[in-house]
Amino acid sequence: MPYSTSTSRNRRCLVRLVPALFLLANILPAKAQELRRYGAHITLPGGKGISGICIIRTDKDGGAMSLFNEFGIKAFDAVYSAGKDKVELRNVIKPLNRRRARKIIAKDMKCLFAPGKKTPKSRTIRHRDDGTLVLSNKRFKITYHLTPLKDVVE
Amino acid sequence: MKYLFLITAIWSVLSAAAQKPASAGESKKMIEQVCAAAGKMQTLQCDFRQEKRLSLLETNMVSTGKMYYKGGKALKWEYVSPYAYTFLLNGDKVMLGSQGKTDVIQVNSSKTFKQIARIMMHSITGKCLSDTEDFHVTMLVEGNEWVAELIPRQKELAQLFTRIRLHIDPKSQTATEVELTEKSGDLTRITMTNIKKNTPLDDALFHID
Numbered sequence: 001m002p003y004s005t006s007t008s009r010n011r012r013c014l015v016r017l018v019p020a021l022f023l024l025a026n027i028l029p030a031k032a033q034e035l036r037r038y039g040a041h042i043t044l045p046g047g048k049g050i051s052g053i054c055i056i057r058t059d060k061d062g063g064a065m066s067l068f069n070e071f072g073i074k075a076f077d078a079v080y081s082a083g084k085d086k087v088e089l090r091n092v093i094k095p096l097n098r099r100r101a102r103k104i105i106a107k108d109m110k111c112l113f114a115p116g117k118k119t120p121k122s123r124t125i126r127h128r129d130d131g132t133l134v135l136s137n138k139r140f141k142i143t144y145h146l147t148p149l150k151d152v153v154e
Numbered sequence: 155m156k157y158l159f160l161i162t163a164i165w166s167v168l169s170a171a172a173q174k175p176a177s178a179g180e181s182k183k184m185i186e187q188v189c190a191a192a193g194k195m196q197t198l199q200c201d202f203r204q205e206k207r208l209s210l211l212e213t214n215m216v217s218t219g220k221m222y223y224k225g226g227k228a229l230k231w232e233y234v235s236p237y238a239y240t241f242l243l244n245g246d247k248v249m250l251g252s253q254g255k256t257d258v259i260q261v262n263s264s265k266t267f268k269q270i271a272r273i274m275m276h277s278i279t280g281k282c283l284s285d286t287e288d289f290h291v292t293m294l295v296e297g298n299e300w301v302a303e304l305i306p307r308q309k310e311l312a313q314l315f316t317r318i319r320l321h322i323d324p325k326s327q328t329a330t331e332v333e334l335t336e337k338s339g340d341l342t343r344i345t346m347t348n349i350k351k352n353t354p355l356d357d358a359l360f361h362i363d
Contacts, residue, residue, distance in 0.1 A: 035211070037237065039239050039250060039252045041250055041257055047262075048264040048267075049259045049260075049264060049267065050264075050267070051241065051248060051259060053239070055211055055213070055215065057213075064210050064211055065211075066208050066210060066211055068206070068342075069270060070241040071270065071273075071274045071277075071334070071342070071344075072204065072206050072342025072344070073270055073314050073315060073334070073342075074336055074338070074340070077210045079210070090210070090338075091336070091337060091338045093266065093313060093314060094310060095264075095265075095266050130253060130255055132255075145257065147252050147253065147255065148253075149237035149238075149239055150237060151236050151237060152234065152236060152237060152238050
């Protein structure tokens with residue numbers, strides 16, 4: 001009898017556990033992947049600048065981002081590999097598509113993907129009260145303003 | 155997934171077959187009509203729906219909003235959903251606004267920014283059909299609408315996008331849809347509705363401090 005009781009208890013446990021595990025398997029990837037939206041403007045030396053929308057996706061393996069203007073024209077894509085701790089820029093528009101500029105921006109973008117890590121030299125990150133993130137590269141005089149775009153409540 | 159690809163492929167073939175290239179004479183006439191209408195355009199306002207494919211992020215961004223244009227130098231691009239965000243261009247100044255906060259940027263020293271702003275305004279008004287130095291224009295007839303296919307001639311523009319397709323209403327000779335294809339293959343589609351031409355727009359709408 002005790003044996004059979006224990007078996008039925010185990011069965012009941014299994015019956016509850018299997019759907020729970022199934023649910024978790026479906027929920028976890030969604031939670032592990034995060035999509036953030038920002039209104040962005042980047043000020044560059046010489047009074048130049050870029051404005052637009054910035055979308056950042058992060059997950060356990062790294063992340064990716066796209067910066068495009070209000071009309072949909074892309075400034076650049078960036079892919080972050082957590083394993084290599086490196087950012088690779090893709091589809092970069094002309095004024096930024098120079099080897100040195102790409103290298104600097106890639107390093108700057110690393111701060112956005114890995115905020116917990118130590119900020120690289122000559123870079124600072126400030127969080128304003130309104131949620132705006134200001135990333136400054138003092139050496140090359142580049143400032144990135146990223147204001148979170150929150151869903152409008154209807 | 156396999157079937158979805160097949161359906162998309164069949165749809166693309168059918169769509170291409172439905173397009174009829176306009177003859178040289180027709181094409182010239184169509185361009186003249188659109189450019190004449192664009193030349194008379196003082197103001198333009200409409201609702202827009204913007205759909206952007208971001209293949210890297212494996213997502214489609216869909217947003218809606220209102221657009222206001224005045225006198226060839228002022229453009230207000232106001233997103234109302236899913237987020238509130240405003241891009242306002244007036245002369246050499248740009249104002250970005252979200253969550254009640256605004257930032258003003260001077261764009262007079264940025265050649266690329268100016269170029270992009272010009273393309274934005276010329277696409278929505280149809281003026282880009284006369285930019286023969288910038289684009290190679292092909293006119294098509296697609297059902298009840300005209301389609302202008304613009305391929306950039308200059309290297310600088312070709313780096314920003316590979317093709318712009320303007321869907322034009324033959325009755326009003328105004329653009330109703332703008333499709334922009336990037337080098338990466340990602341597509342942005344802006345559909346304009348409730349279009350009002352030459353209705354008075356207050357200068358205060360475009361004011362930047």
